[in-house]
Amino acid sequence: MSSDKTTDKAADWFRNEELRAVEKSIRRIVRANDVQSKALAKQIGLTAAQLVILKATAALGEVTTTVLSAHVDLSPATVITILDNLESRHLVERYRSRHDRRVVHTRLTPEGEALVRRAPEPMGDAFAHRLAGLDEERRNQLIAALAAIADMMAPPGGAPASAGRAKTTLSH
Known part of the structure; x- marks a missing residue:
């Protein structure tokens, strides 16, 4: 066996070990996030994603779904689904712009504001x-x-x- 093949095998081993270490760390992060989201659901009745949307709405004020989606790095469809849920629970309200009826804004309700004030950090x-x-x-x-x-x-x-x-x- 040549020295180059030995070096290649060693390099492959290190790359595989590094990749496994990254995968393991990401799995730990995903699991910790799931556990935290379940704890939030028990504590305040919201998932981490719902709380992130509420906190973003509080930070941004009256906001469009497009801006909210970009701010929280979730797809517009996912944000709309979350907003539907939050609106049915009277935590947010949506309304059409007076200047352009195609534009829909979201804002917190007083109940949503109160929940954001007492809510823990999503993570x-x-x-x-x-x-x-x-x-x-x-x-x-x-x-x-x-x-x-x-x-x-x-x-x-x-x-x-x-x-x-x-x-x-x-x-x-």
């Missing part, structure tokens, strides 16, 4: 505190790494989620 307060406890450079490194992984996992042909975005910093 969990413990995670939020741990992340906040890191120095700014480390937080930004983690955010960049996660964005890069999300971009690599995105379907081919689509624009990366981070395309055109300014660097996210958490120092406010």
Whole structure:
């Protein structure tokens, strides 16, 4: 066996081990997200996705589905389904623009505002505190790494989620 073949096998082994480590970490993240979403459902009666939409609506004010969809990185169809559920629970209300009847805006109801004020972080307060406890450079490194992984996992042909975005910093 030549030295090149041995080196190739070693390189393949490292690539496979690295890929397995990435897959394992992603599975752990997905599982933790599922557990947190179930805990939210028990605690406040909303899934993580519903809470993200509510918090985004609170942050953006009266907002269109298109803007809300881009803000939370969910498809417009998914956002509409979530808004239908939230509207049936009287947490949001939708109405047509007076200037252009084709445009539909969403805003929180007083019940939705009250729920957002008392709601925990969608990813969990413990995670939020741990992340906040890191120095700014480390937080930004983690955010960049996660964005890069999300971009690599995105379907081919689509624009990366981070395309055109300014660097996210958490120092406010």
